[in-house]
Amino acid sequence: MLKSKLKFTTALAVLAVAGSAALAGEVYGPFPITEKSYSGDKTNSVSYSGQVARHVLHDSLKALAYKGDGGHNAAALEAQMLAYFNGSDEDLPIIAPTSKDGFPIKQTTVNEISKGKNISGKFYKGAMPAWPGNKSGLDVMLQMISMAAASEQGYDAVNGFDYGQLISKFTLGAMPYSQAVDNYLDEKLAADNKPNDKPYKDGAYYTGKEHVWDEAFGYFGAAAHSVNLDPNQNYGVAKRKDLAAADANGDGVVDLKTEYVFGPAYYAAGADKGGTKSTDYMGTIFGAFRDGRALIASADGAALTSEQRAQLVGYAATIESAWEQVLAEAAFKYAGSVYKDINTLKSGEDQDKALRAYVKHWGELKGFTMALQTGKSNLGATAFDLNWLVGFGPAMLDGKMVSDIDADGNVIRGREMSLEDYQVNMLKVQKLLKDTFGLKSLANDATADLAALADKLGATEAAETD
Amino acid sequence: MQQIPALFADFSNPKKRVFFGYLLLAVALALVWLVAARGRSWRAAFVEVFDKRVFFSRSALADYQIFLLNRVFTLFISPVLVSQLAIATALFYALHDVPWVRQGQFSHLPTGWVVAIFTTVLFFVDDLSKYLLHRWMHRWPLLWAIHKVHHSAETMTPITVYRVHPLEGVLYAMRGALAQGTTMAICLYLFGSKVDLYTVVGVNVLSFAFHVTGSNLRHSHVAIRYWAWLEHLLISPAQHQVHHSTAREHHDKNFGAAFAVWDWAFGSLHLSERDRKLTFGLPAKEASATNVLDIYLRPFADMARVVHRRMKRLASRWRGSQT
Numbered sequence: 041m042l043k044s045k046l047k048f049t050t051a052l053a054v055l056a057v058a059g060s061a062a063l064a065g066e067v068y069g070p071f072p073i074t075e076k077s078y079s080g081d082k083t084n085s086v087s088y089s090g091q092v093a094r095h096v097l098h099d100s101l102k103a104l105a106y107k108g109d110g111g112h113n114a115a116a117l118e119a120q121m122l123a124y125f126n127g128s129d130e131d132l133p134i135i136a137p138t139s140k141d142g143f144p145i146k147q148t149t150v151n152e153i154s155k156g157k158n159i160s161g162k163f164y165k166g167a168m169p170a171w172p173g174n175k176s177g178l179d180v181m182l183q184m185i186s187m188a189a190a191s192e193q194g195y196d197a198v199n200g201f202d203y204g205q206l207i208s209k210f211t212l213g214a215m216p217y218s219q220a221v222d223n224y225l226d227e228k229l230a231a232d233n234k235p236n237d238k239p240y241k242d243g244a245y246y247t248g249k250e251h252v253w254d255e256a257f258g259y260f261g262a263a264a265h266s267v268n269l270d271p272n273q274n275y276g277v278a279k280r281k282d283l284a285a286a287d288a289n290g291d292g293v294v295d296l297k298t299e300y301v302f303g304p305a306y307y308a309a310g311a312d313k314g315g316t317k318s319t320d321y322m323g324t325i326f327g328a329f330r331d332g333r334a335l336i337a338s339a340d341g342a343a344l345t346s347e348q349r350a351q352l353v354g355y356a357a358t359i360e361s362a363w364e365q366v367l368a369e370a371a372f373k374y375a376g377s378v379y380k381d382i383n384t385l386k387s388g389e390d391q392d393k394a395l396r397a398y399v400k401h402w403g404e405l406k407g408f409t410m411a412l413q414t415g416k417s418n419l420g421a422t423a424f425d426l427n428w429l430v431g432f433g434p435a436m437l438d439g440k441m442v443s444d445i446d447a448d449g450n451v452i453r454g455r456e457m458s459l460e461d462y463q464v465n466m467l468k469v470q471k472l473l474k475d476t477f478g479l480k481s482l483a484n485d486a487t488a489d490l491a492a493l494a495d496k497l498g499a500t501e502a503a504e505t506d
Numbered sequence: 507m508q509q510i511p512a513l514f515a516d517f518s519n520p521k522k523r524v525f526f527g528y529l530l531l532a533v534a535l536a537l538v539w540l541v542a543a544r545g546r547s548w549r550a551a552f553v554e555v556f557d558k559r560v561f562f563s564r565s566a567l568a569d570y571q572i573f574l575l576n577r578v579f580t581l582f583i584s585p586v587l588v589s590q591l592a593i594a595t596a597l598f599y600a601l602h603d604v605p606w607v608r609q610g611q612f613s614h615l616p617t618g619w620v621v622a623i624f625t626t627v628l629f630f631v632d633d634l635s636k637y638l639l640h641r642w643m644h645r646w647p648l649l650w651a652i653h654k655v656h657h658s659a660e661t662m663t664p665i666t667v668y669r670v671h672p673l674e675g676v677l678y679a680m681r682g683a684l685a686q687g688t689t690m691a692i693c694l695y696l697f698g699s700k701v702d703l704y705t706v707v708g709v710n711v712l713s714f715a716f717h718v719t720g721s722n723l724r725h726s727h728v729a730i731r732y733w734a735w736l737e738h739l740l741i742s743p744a745q746h747q748v749h750h751s752t753a754r755e756h757h758d759k760n761f762g763a764a765f766a767v768w769d770w771a772f773g774s775l776h777l778s779e780r781d782r783k784l785t786f787g788l789p790a791k792e793a794s795a796t797n798v799l800d801i802y803l804r805p806f807a808d809m810a811r812v813v814h815r816r817m818k819r820l821a822s823r824w825r826g827s828q829t
Contacts, residue, residue, distance in 0.1 A: 386608045460602045463609065467599060489699045490598060493690050494591035496703060497628075498521065 067288075068257060068264045068330050071250070074341035078245040085246040085337075088258025091216070093154035094162065095261050095302035096147075097124045098211050100135035101159070105185075105204035106194035118189035125185060127158025137300065143280040145300075146293040153296055164214035164414040170406070170427045172445040177214050177414060181207065187449065197395060199442050199451045200434040205403030209370075212303045213411020216259035217363055222416040224256035225356035229349065236336060237343040249336050249344060249352075256356075257329045260363070261302030264288065266309070267326040274309035274322060277301040304363065311369040315481035321369075324362045328355040360416060367412050368477040371426075372470055374405035376484025378434065379466040382459045385437065395437075402434040405469075422476050429469050431455065435462035513577040520707040520714070523721050524664055532664065532722035539730050560727050564796040565660040565787070571798050572655075573668040576675065583676060593687030594694075601695045613698035620700040624693045628686065628703070629712040630765075635685040637768040639677065640761040651808035652677075657750060659725075660787035660795045666725040671805050716764045725750075731778040741766045744778035751784040 070084035101124045107117055124132060131151040139145045147153055164177035171180040188194055188203030195202055228234055234248030244251065265288040266274050276282030277294075278301040286294045286301075294300055301309065308321040332355035335348060344352065381398035385391070409426045413419055419426075433442030435457035443454035457465075467486055473479060482488065516522040517529075533555060540551035560566060602609070612620075643653035655671040670678075693701045706714040723730055724746035732742040741762045749760040759776035762769045769775035787795055794800040 383608065383610045460605075460608075464599050464602045487595060487598065489694050489701065490594050490690060491591060493694065493701060493703075494589065494594060494687075497590065497686055497690070 066267050066330070068262070068267075068326070068333065071333060071337045073245055074250070074337060074339070075239050075245055075247045076341050077239055078243075080245060082245045085250050086254055086264075086333075087246055087251060088254045089154040089297050090157050091255055091258025091261075092297050092300075092302070093150050093157040094159055094215060094259075096134050096137070096150055096153060096296060097127075097132075097157065097159050098208065098215065098303065099137055100124050100132070100150075101185075101211070102204050102208040103136040105188040105207050108189055108191045108193060110192040111190050114190040118186055121185045121189060125158065125181070126160045127156065134296075137280060137296070140280055143283050143286070144293045145280075146295045147297075159211065159215055162215050162219050163211075164218040166414070168410065168413065169423070170410045170413055170430075172432050172442070173447075177210075180410075181210065181214065183445070183449065184210070195396070195399065196451075197399070198436075199453065200399045200402055200436055202400045202403035205400055206407050208303070209404050209407020210410045212307070212407070213367060213414040216261060216302075216304050217367065217411060218414040220256040220259040221356075221360040221363060222414075224252050224259070225359060226416055228252045229353055229356060231344070231346075231349060235343050236339050237341060247336075247341055249339075250333070253329070253333050253336055253352075256359070257333070260304050260308075260325060260329065260359075262305035262308075262322070262326055262329075263301050264298040266301060266305055266322060267330065269309075271309045271313035271322065274301050274305065275313055278306035278309070304366065307370050308362075308366045311366055311373075311481040311483070314373065315369070315483035315485070317481075319369075319481045321362050321366050321481075325359050325366075328358040328362075331355060364412065364415055365477050365479060367408055368473045369479055369481045369483070371405055371408035371412065372473045372479055372481075372485075373483040374401050374408060375430075375466045375469040375473070376486050377401035378405055379463055379470075379486045380484070382435075382463050382466075386459060398434060406430055409469075419476075422472065425472055426469065429465040429472070431457065431462075431465075435459050512581065513574060516577075520709050523667055523717055525717070528717045529664060529722055531718050532720050532726075535720045535730070536723060536726070536728040539728065543730075555728060557727065560661045561663055563661040565658075566663050566665070568796045568798055568801065569659065569663060569665045569669045572670075572801065573665050575798070575802075576668055576670070576672060579672040580675065583672065583679075588680065588683055590683040590687035590690065593683055594691040597688060597691035598695060601691065607696065609695055610698040612696050613700060615697065615700070617700045617702075620693075620697045621702045621704055624689070624697070624701050625704045625710060625712065627693065628689045629710055631689045632682070632685045633762070633764050634768055635681050636678075636763040637761050637765075637772075639681045640763070641758075641772070641774065643674070643677075644758050644761065647812045648809055649677075651805045651812060654788060654793040654808070655801055655805060657786075658788045658793035658795050658801065659750070660785075662725040662727065662747070662750065662786060664722040664725055671802070673805065712764075721764075729778065729784075731780065734777055737777045738766055738770050738775065740764065741769075742778055745776065747784055747786075748776050748778055750786045752787060753784070756784075 069086035071086055073082055073085045075085065101121055104117065104121045104124065108114065123130075124135075131149045133149055134145075134147060137145060138148070150157070160178065163181060166177055168175055168177045168180045173180075173183075175183065184203060184207050187196075187201070188207060191201075191203055194204045229249075229252070234240060234252045236247045236249040238248055240246055240248050240251035246254070263269070263274075263277060263286065269277070269285050273282055273285035277286040277299075283294065286299045288299050289295075305322065308325055311321050312319050332352050335351060335355075336344070339348060378398065378401050381394065381401055384394045385398055409430055412426070413423050431441050432444070432455075433451075433453070435441045436453075437459070439456060439458050440453045441455045441457045441462075442451055444452040446452060470486060474482065516524050517526050519525055520527065536555045537548070537551045540546040540554060541548055546554065601607070643649040652671045652673045655674070656666075656669055659666045659669050690701075704711040709717075720730060720743055723743035724741075726743065729744040729747055730742060731737070731744040732740065736742070737745055741760060741764065745760045745766065748756050756776060759774050760766070760769055761774055766775055793804060
């Protein structure tokens, strides 16, 4: 009896170990120390807290964009926003995400995550033709911050700007996406750039390639265990609603460094959660990151062979293309929202509320179309068409939209655009995004009903003659 | 060889008139009609319905060959035709520029209403477009050259519905795409995503009703008639047989498919006549009833002749205007 009990317990223990080993294989890390020059006591070579700090700076900056009181606090608010954008010598309090009932967060200041970080140093500095004034991406952001600080709660009902949305969605491209796909997963994968047989920097416990890869993963913003969560759970973590899903180590608090889901990963899960539910962007991107990291670890601190590097570049290409699709899916979804909002606006019901929703969704649409233009590849004619169709501002009820912002920051509304024509533009935006990026989730597809009905009717019934 | 089941797929497809269920119902209807309305015995009715002089006439044998050949053509032609989705999408875009309606304007109506409206409108528009195209096929010489193939049948069976030139199949498919695409776009624009179709076995409930009430008997020798008032609203099998009649007074009458109201409104209605013996077909100089090669090729020669005649007339007019 005792013997059989023992056998049963052993079997259970083996199962438990095997089970946890299988799960551990799925999450991002820990990965062993392979850097030969390191002699300290660390056992995990994964490190991307700098990227987490930048996500927190971004979330806080977005929250600050809604703190304007119509101009009185403009100077102070702009200085405060710039502190989060440019970084500060002081330890900045985390404004978002913060603890709330049922969702305690471990860190309360940025330095608790990582010291000396900023957004501006990693911000896209190429041309940004989606915004008036022939500015660089960085200058566009500085202008948006200045306009947000002077606004009434981040909202401009005349021109149709929601600064928090514009700042946030543009940044989702211009910092994490741009850095990951156009820097870490691009030139930094070259053989002679941050090689794997040297520490990332003197004294580091991780190799060059290990850290390059980790930083790119950090920019994606997934929790280390996001791959084991379904899209609803990842969404729930980002919305601070699902402590059970977030708290992977069961210590009762959410560690922003490893247990929280930030912007880019949140939108990957969002695309999987909505629309046709036929996509797995989170699994695709996360899986490529994890498999790439395992490949680097398997080199055990030696320089990567050309075969290994080619495989790594393959993972990077998977990540880049799926990440681009995630941004395009989000733009697609908000183009659909804008389309529907115009119906509500025209119905005349609760005009102020309808306009507020319209401007919010337009800000998200505009921000994501700008984000798409900060990647590795030049979108060329697609970018031109997107920028023309979406415009510099939404079509407003008076049939006009923003055409320029002059040197003094005055917004000029000189382009004629009826709400009806703008609705057609939104249909064209959806078609353009769907065709260009091969989208599949297609949330808020404004012409999905047409396709579904055509499918249902079929062609067979109609062809009968007499 | 793998395509052979596809050739006969229409018999198992409830969207098609020759679906075996509809054919069985047509036989039942014909028998009951002959016994109840015409006083035949069941045996006599049975012999009359399955008259081998009809089903094995040389004209009917040509029908069967054309049926098979057209199935093969359809496999090649269907994929290149403009779809109703392309038409619907273009119109849906264009509707945004109509100032007095907005998208989703009637989307607050109850779903049941919306589905009923769409189902009915779709059937009416489809039927009207069939009437119009059919009428043009008789009135315009260029189209009559094609449509003659159908009217060259000297005996009629349910398979005669397939006795059409492939070009007519193309025209009807385009008509269907236009009618359905237009209705879809307008209804979706006005009613939003509540738009749907009431169906039975996957078929528009009204098409289903049309088929289970004997649509297959339109092409047959069983002349089921309706009351005169009903023949003003719905085309009876006997009325469609009048449409195929060689009698001069029956020419260009009863173009309608399901509804007779179009014929009534546009002056082409002809009620059925009790015990009138009809003959079907065309003179040999117009079209062959039995020579399949002639059936397929003659329309091209006839169309060329029509075009040539038109060109000559245009040229002489132009010369006349010069002098």
